[in-house]
Amino acid sequence: MRTFKFLSLVLVVSLLLSACGGGASKEVKIAILAPLSGPVPTFGVMTRDGALLAIEEWNAKGGVNGMKIVPIVEDSQCTPDPAANAANKVIDQDKVHYIIGEVCSKASIPISDIANGKKVVQISPTSTNPSVTVGTDGKVKDYIFRACFIDPFQGQVGAKFAMEKLGAKTAFIMLDQANDYVKGLAEFFEKSFTEAGGTIVGKETYTSTDTDFSAILAKIAEAKPDVVYLPDYYNIVNLATKQAKEKGITAPFIGGDGWDSSDLDLAAAAGGYFTNHYSPEDTRAEVQNFVKAFGAKYKDDSGNPKVPDALAALAYDATNLMLQAIKDAGADDPTKVKDALTKITFNGVSGKITYDASHNPVKSATILEVTKDGIKFNSVVNP
């Protein structure tokens, strides 16, 4: 009898709450779409963890506009179809209005078309290909933003570094044409390198499932370029640079942000350089506070504080940007939130963010050097 009374009370209270909309308006959902499985799992884990840290910090301060922030994490696998499925699931089933993700451009592009069509705000922390925020028709996707610089800039920084700092006059490019990020970055590097008077002495393609690069490496050994440009993710970089060393190729490999992983094979990639978004060694207060908070929350296998990479930093920035925009908009209203984003000035871990007309931040790039003992800060390049 007592249990029955108690249950009826619970029922009445929850009916009342839902009738007033009280249950629903007290929280705001943020979807985190990240590649937790598939070829590049460190990208997904770091992205998820950076985003969750930001949400935890906001919730500890009372949420946003009095609403508790509820994260919904989905594995989008750095692959177009699973990414589209994850986007449809969080939008249609979970009814989210806000998406943080994906990491990989080839996954963010299909997500952006779905999100923009359904008026859901998306901020990709790390997808650098221009087509994430601008459609094939040349129109800016109203609801889509990113927290990182774009590849025309990243490719130019790589090319300038190769020529000015390494004295390179010739380069060989290796690329996976089916990967929007790799293909785009290779093109932008080539354009900048040749415009500045350099020569591309060879360009060879492979596919994402290749594991044996000996045919391409034989051509590199013959062409003897000053540098090899390999703008792919760490899983490919590990295989190609290891096989290059075994073949006795000494030309430095240069790449982009896709090299950034705790699973980058340092011995194989040593002597190489890559362009990136941030360095945890940066002494700015934003960076050091973030490194401390991240290390306090997350530990590596031996129990030491985890050092956040660029993926974690940008996911943290993207989530803070989204929450700041929700706060500025004063409502859980994606149309107002996207308007707030276009006007935002935000001091992030990865630098100061304001948006240009194409919803891209204008930010500096960091050049990192790979040594067998770790990744070393080299220099910062401003746009």
Ligand code: PHE
């Ligand atoms: N920029 C890459 C892309 O667009 C993703 C990436 C960013 C990977 C940063 C690692 C670090 O696909």
